[in-house]
Each structure stands twice: as structure tokens, then as C-alpha cells.
Amino acid sequence: AQSVTQPDIHITVSEGASLELRCNYSYGATPYLFWYVQSPGQGLQLLLKYFSGDTLVQGIKGFEAEFKRSQSSFNLRKPSVHWSDAAEYFCAVGSSGYSTLTFGKGTMLLVSP
Amino acid sequence: GAGVSQSPSNKVTEKGKDVELRCDPISGHTALYWYRQSLGQGLEFLIYFQGNSAPDKSGLPSDRFSAERTGGSVSTLTIQRTQQEDSAVYLCATQGAAYNEQFFGPGTRLTVL
Numbered sequence: 001a002q003s004v005t006q007p008d009i010h011i012t013v014s015e016g017a018s019l020e021l022r023c024n025y026s027y028g029a030t031p032y033l034f035w036y037v038q039s040p041g042q043g044l045q046l047l048l049k050y051f052s053g054d055t056l057v058q059g060i061k062g063f064e065a066e067f068k069r070s071q072s073s074f075n076l077r078k079p080s081v082h083w084s085d086a087a088e089y090f091c092a093v094g095s096s097g098y099s100t101l102t103f104g105k106g107t108m109l110l111v112s113p
Numbered sequence: 114g115a116g117v118s119q120s121p122s123n124k125v126t127e128k129g130k131d132v133e134l135r136c137d138p139i140s141g142h143t144a145l146y147w148y149r150q151s152l153g154q155g156l157e158f159l160i161y162f163q164g165n166s167a168p169d170k171s172g173l174p175s176d177r178f179s180a181e182r183t184g185g186s187v188s189t190l191t192i193q194r195t196q197q198e199d200s201a202v203y204l205c206a207t208q209g210a211a212y213n214e215q216f217f218g219p220g221t222r223l224t225v226l
Contacts, residue, residue: 034214043117043204043217051212090156097211098144098163100172103156 002027004091006104013081014112021076021107023091033074034092034101035065044090050074051096061085086111115139117218119205125224126195134190134221136205144208145188146215147180151201159203162188195225 005024013019025031032051036044048059055067065076074091088108092101118137126132138145147159158172162182173179177195182188192199202222206215 036217041219043219044206045217046214049214092156098161098208100146100158100161100169101148101156101215102158103148105155 002093002102004093004102004104006089006091006107008107009105010108010110012110012112015083016080019076019078019081019085019109021089021091021109023074023076023104024072025074025091025093026072027093027095029095031074032094032096032099033065033067034094035059035063035074035076036090036092037087038090038106039087047076047089081109081111083111083113085109117205117207117216119203119218119221121221122219123222123224125226127226128197129194131191131193132195132223134192134203134223136188136190136207136218138186138188138205138207139209139216142207142209142216143185144215145182146206146208147188147190148204148206149201150204150220154201156204159190192223195223197225199223200225 003026034049035047038044047063048057050057050067058064088106090106091104094101120135143164145162148156150156160180161169177193180190202220204220205218208215
């Protein structure tokens with residue numbers, strides 16, 4: 001069965017500091033990987049996705065993620081965090097085509113001044 | 114509208130009552146998914162519609178849950194005889210092409226008293 005692990009429930013980062021959110025997945029086939037962000041009271045917004053090709057993918061709002069097959073990881077990074085990045089971040093895995101997504105339990109990012 | 118819309122945004126009901134939650138997809142999106150987001154459980158898949166195919170109901174937690182999608186457009190999720198453990202945010206997502214991401218609506222927050 002497929003699964004996604006986000007080991008950090010909460011992370012606090014100072015504004016301007018770099019950020020890395022961890023995501024590990026278990027999937028029997030070629031994974032399609034996603035990072036979504038959810039602000040309070042809002043739906044999920046896609047930050048970036050990996051389907052194939054270059055293992056370093058760029059997303060919106062200055063985020064990037066790197067797919068490492070050998071480590072079954074898809075960590076999200078940002079070089080300099082802004083206060084507006086405070087939100088909950090979800091990693092998800094699916095298969096090709098139309099597919100239900102399996103989500104991690106999320107990481108809540110807090111940004112300190 | 115341009116995005117996925119859901120109604121109502123909030124629903125408070127008494128235990129044992131039936132509720133209906135509505136999802137209006139992005140026009141032309143053939144795939145529609147329902148997920149549930151609850152404390153401690155994260156995001157869980159409920160049901161998936163794709164075109165005229167039979168829906169994938171494998172995520173529905175009990176036979177009190179059902180959903181339909183009329184004319185390949187609007188979808189309604191029905192929960193009969195609601196229980197307190199049904200309290201959660203119900204999210205709808207739609208997908209327009211096989212290799213695109215899922216677009217999420219803002220969700221319906223259901224509270225069962």
C-alpha cells in the first residue's frame with residue numbers, strides 16, 4: 001500500500017532563513033509527487049509537482065523540491081522564508097493519469113520575526 | 114467561476130440528521146474526487162468519479178456515505194444519520210487532464226453536535 005510520511009508535525013523558521021520540509025513515500029510503481037499548501041480556512045493550493053524528467057522541480061512562490069528515488073524522498077525547500085509562507089504543507093503521491101492521492105499528515109510551518 | 118466551488122462552507126447538524134454537501138467542478142474537468150480532512154487523520158480519499166465510468170467508492174468509511182455526480186458536472190456527497198466522528202472538512206478536487214494536478218475547492222466544514 002502506498003504511504004507518505006512527513007516526519008515533522010511543526011517547524012518554526014525565522015523569517016529570511018532557509019527551509020526544508022521532509023517527505024518520504026512508499027509506492028510500488030513510478031510515483032507522481034506533489035506538494036500542496038493550505039492556509040487557514042482555505043483549500044489546498046499546488047506548489048509543485050514531479051512526474052518525470054529533471055529531479056529538481058521548481059514551483060510557485062520560490063519553492064523547489066528534489067526527487068531522490070534512492071531515498072524515496074521528495075523534500076521541499078525554499079532559500080528564504082517570508083512571513084506569508086506560514087501555513088500547513090502537504091506532500092502527496094499518486095500514480096500516472098487520473099489517480100487518487102495519498103497525503104502525508106502535513107507539516108505546520110510557523111515563521112518567527 | 115474559475116475554480117472549484119463547494120457549498121455550504123460550514124454546516125452544523127445534530128447527530129442522526131442527514132446532510133448533503135455540494136461540489137461544483139471546474140468546467141470541463143472530467144475527474145472529480147472527494148477527500149475528508151479530520152484532526153489526527155489528515156486527508157483521506159473518499160470517492161472518485163471519472164467520466165461515465167462507475168465511481169471508485171473504495172474510500173467511503175461506511176454505507177452511511179454516498180455520492181453522485183449528475184451529468185458529469187456537479188457532485189453531491191450525502192452523509193446519512195450523521196455521527197460525531199463525521200465532523201471534518203470535506204474537500205472536493207477536480208482534474209482536467211490525465212497528467213495535470215488536482216484542483217481543490219475551499220471545503221465544507223461539517224460539525225456534528
